[in-house]
Amino acid sequence: MIDRGGSRRDECEAGGEDAGRLEVSMGPQHPSTHGVFRMDVVLEGETVVRLKPVFGYLHRNHEKIAEQTTYLGSMPYTDRLDYFCSLTSNWAYALAVEKLAGLAVPERAEYLRVITAELTRLQNHACQMGFMLQDLGAMGTPMMYAFREREKILDLFESLTGSRMMCNYMRFGGCRADAPAGWIEAARGVVGDFPRFLDEYEALLATNEIVMARTQGVGVLPRDLAINASASGPVLRASGVGYDIRKTDRYGVYDRFDFRVPVGDHGDCYDRFMLRLLEMRESVKILEAALEQIPAGPVIDGKVKLRNFKPRAGEAYGRIEGPKGEIGFYLISDGSASPYRYRVRPPSLINLTALEEMCLGQKVADVVVILGSIDIVLGEVDR
């Protein structure tokens, strides 16, 4: 973790044993840590005075494995980084390799990438909100509603990519397979139904007094800290920074769509929660336009070799606006079949670095809410 100076920590440690403190290890079997994650929390009553995130329980050596295997062989592993958003991880990795090898992507594939990425965003945000409400103690109801919608999107993924979660769909220079017959129409139906779910969610939760009381003013991440901690995605935007890679990089064909980037002013859990709701509404707009405009044509550059793929020596960094924030892959090629260096910039991990800052002074019950509002997936944090 980032060392953030001594003053408060020293003060906490100097408190001695009978300062009424209780050390609690939340995790790794705690029900609300979203995976195997541990927080060593020091409590005064129920107030958090120190919090140390401990992770690495799910470390699978992803980056070193990638340096041993072929470029293509890493693609299915990227599915398993953020297992909620395999398609965006796929895309970021494909983008990095395409930059490295100088490949162009057919237009239809670009559209398919946008469509799958935005569908991923929809289901990720829906589920994140559901999980967060679950952490708030909402007995699974919002989560089940989110899962109900997610099922429909996963069905789309399954008929497009063959798998519901581990899609392994993007390839260097395009997408693995074209949409099967009727898929675009089915996607249109799902996207058309989605606002109904958003309205339902909003009615259930957005003005719920308990949700407001539990999340407003809780886990505030100030603007400067958000920028300096290199936060990204909804966590950064909730702190008042209108930074969205879809707008700044205009990668893919995002410049062809009209969408807005919602920004929060308070940087608290409620802002992070509501921003995801608003982002989903924008994603629906993108999806409707993309499904309307998608051109015919090939979905992959036929000249790209699958086997013995050896990009020229060099380095590249490909990044996209994943649902959780900036997901990026940094690759160094020495001209061989596997990357010389392979590095993931996981948004979950980097957003998590500000966790202690957000949690200090809050109640122990808020810790799980704050953690839920950051939206982490341990597969990506630990890699």
Added chain:
Amino acid sequence: MNMEGILALTGWGGLRWVGPVELFERGPVWLRDWAVGWLPEGAKVWAEGLIPAVAVLAVFGLLFGLATVAERKLLGRIQNRPGPNRVGPYGWLQFAADGVKMLTKEDVVPRSADRVLHFLAPIVMLAPVALSLAVIPYGRDLVAADPRCGLLFFFAVGSAAEVAAFMAGWSSRNKYSLLGAMRAIAQMISYELPLVLSALTVVMMAGSLSLVEIVEAQSGYWWGVIPRWHVMTPWGLAGLLLFMAAAAAASNRAPFDLPEGESEIIGGFMTEYSGFKYAIFFMGEYFGMFAVSGLAVTLFLGGWQAPLAVLEAAPSYGWFFLKLGVMIAWFIWVRGTLPRLRVDHLLNFGWKYLLPLGALNLLVAMVWRGLGGWAFPGAGAVRWLACLAMIGLPAILWGRLLMRSRGWGPRVYRYAS
């Protein structure tokens, strides 16, 4: 129920023809008298106490089983899934399977736990709650015990639950248990007051602490149609809402289920319990919910009184259990809808919101009684609305003030240029 059909034993030895209405209404009482009649003189006084006790425990034991299934099914439906549907017809025997599972599970006691207290805590939790079921009138003449201070008895025995929570939390030697116990105690103490205060309103209006008399005070109908239940008055309506909020907290139900808030402190004071001890805690919790629901029905919803004169043909205990079922469904609905409060919000809500409103409601009840003398045309409606405004407007305004003073409210979001 008597098997002779319409020709029934009315008490010991008295055979006579009775109609089905009377049979169902009086049947349980006759059955008890009949059974007691067999016994020798010395045993009669014991049997008269034991038989109702066993009957109450049996009925509520079954209800506990059914309520767990109903809760899971209703929650499932709220969440668009079917809920348990495998064991028995439509899954209604799920509780039996759960019971067997609980009974055969290993009973794990932490090594450093205080074994005696750890063992006693579930019993101390369940026993007083079961005791409090004794004073609730389930039907006409159907009450296990009718002490003169029935309501006081209810709250008095209920206070042992706090001790049980403490015993469980402390003896487990687990930090989460300790946190849960502290939360449980703080919560139960805080919410006992608004609970008692809203019940006090009824006591004041009915002029009795006996629950049987409180139910009888609610008999009759206004203009022959509207039952004279307390909930039909403004103070009764407000009292019911306050009572239900406080009751949810006192029985650790959502959204006040902080003592076991599973997303925060795992299982609270029940973290280290497993197997049958856990089942007893669970049972105590449900019995507590039944008890406060039954009390709410008794205090505000007319107890076993039928809602309409023509419906009085149905047995009175049927009405009671119907109302109890509605209450339980309400608790389940709340659980399926609301997120949990935080501990400081909970205490603030109890002390700063429910308690003042409970006191105000007492005042409103007095005003209601004072305005009873009005005799001009439309006086009833004016009285009703005036009293409702007296409690409703402060409730809304005070709530708004409390929310706004902390800056809580809906927000408007901007978009990056």
Added chain:
Amino acid sequence: MSVEGAGLIRGFIETGRNLVGSYVDPRRWVTVQYPEERRATPENSRVYPFLVYDGADPEEGLRCVSCKICEKECPPQCIYIVPAQDERGRPRKHPAIFDIDISVCMSCQICVEVCPFDSIKMDQAYAWDREDRFGGLLLHKADLARPNRYYRELHPAEARVVDEHLARERELRESGVRAAVRASLPGSGEPGGGT
């Protein structure tokens, strides 16, 4: 300006609507009662690989020539191949051992994509519960072999393309222009993927 408490009531209305809606609105009902009801898997669905054989004999008809490309490309290295030998000890174009450890396999389909002979395809059978967690999940050649008919049932559109492609290849081979076939093969190893 909303009244405090209205948000809670809105929530109650919403869950109440779902409670009732779960009985009447099929769109709210996404679960199926699994062992009795099974949802049809879409054509693209994939679980674990199997080996395709032509004709009637699952041993001799295997398309696999034990070229070991899939073994090499498999990211988690769950394929193990030993080529068969003829009686004089020379390697045959046939696997003696073809094992897939599906407890390791991550269903990524890369073996299918890289196979130049269309001999390994993705199965859709997902119920792989076994009593033996080690041996039971190590599939051997005999467990993996499936007739081409099975492949056609699972992936009809893809199989049509593959069958056409194989027929053309066989035609060309028979007319002795094998080199031309190689040249005409697309860069992508997977000829399928729909239309």
Added chain:
Amino acid sequence: MLRRLVHCALCWTLSMAGVAGLYILAGAEFLGLAQLIVYVGAVAILIVFAILLTQRRELLSIERLTAGSWVTGVAVAGLVAGCLWIGLAYTRGLGGAGGASGGPALETRELGELLMGRYVVAFEVAGLVLTVALIGAVILALPFEQPREASGRRADRPAAGEGWDARRQGGQGA
């Protein structure tokens, strides 16, 4: 003997519940139930809560029970028993006032009327004293400065101009 403070507190609770039972058996139903509410429901909880909040381990268990403490304990118990015995022996008409056989010792209504009529001054004074004690306790419990979480946050939180890096360097330098 019980060495754990918690056990002692719980036993005390049990004996209070027993006293309540005695009241009820003596026909003073209201008094008994009030005893249960006040002592089991409130005072006992207060005590165990205080124990929960006490962090000093040595206070939570009585390590050494010397012969002297045994003697003292027995002596105190004997003294109390003797006083009770003398009191009971020289009081006449305990059964006559009500008791389990007769009617209620005191109707709840009468009790209320006595408290609100004859003894209203004493009752109200007691109430006032308790309220003053309550307010005093609240004032004592109030922190003199800002609560820790508020002040702590503000002190360590970077001001608008100051940033993460500035604070980090400061922290490392210190």
